Amino acid sequence: MLLKSKSPVHFDHVDRKPEPQNEQVGVSSDEVVALLGSLYAFGTWRLEIRTGRVFWTEDASHVHGMKPTSEPLSLARLLACYHPEDAVLIEELLGSATYRRNSFRFVMRVEDGRGAYRLIAVAGRFRPDNGGELIGYCHEYHDMVRAVVLEGGEQ
DSSP states (O other): OOOOOOOSSEEEEEOOOOOOGGGGGTOOHHHHHHHHHHHSOEEEEEEETTTOEEEEOHHHHHHTTOOOOSSOEEHHHHHTTBOHHHHHHHHHHHHHHHHHTOEEEEEEEEEOSSSOEEEEEEEEEEEOGGGOEEEEEEEEOOOHHHHHHHHHHTO
16 A cells, blocks of 8 residues: 655555574674664654554654653654654554554654654554554664765765
8 A cells, every 4th residue: 555645755664574684693683773772862662553552762752852751652642743744644654554464664754842843764563462563663864875975075
């Protein structure tokens, strides 16, 4: 299913199941997560489909521009921090991922608390635990190609 939008940001369904290639070279999944977290805030989250409650790490709340809380958020509260056009797409994408039981990823606009927007990247997948959940990670979006070109041009 392709979602239709005029939004300038990227989203899609990911149907491939990545193989744990890191373990072939002797690096554990926990070590990969720790390495990614050393680059930038790298948060994880879980959405209970039945209740619509979102549980997330402190880094995930910071990535979304929100203060950390020990209480879960409602999906509506989480979607409110996204650009209104993107929030509609995210809700559709989460619904589709739940129905199709697949993985997804997107780069969308989130409010920065000062009325401007910045990009964040999110990836997730369906898992059948607890009657169905979506789990994933998020981080600030960094255009690595542009960063390398800019750094290389400044020398």
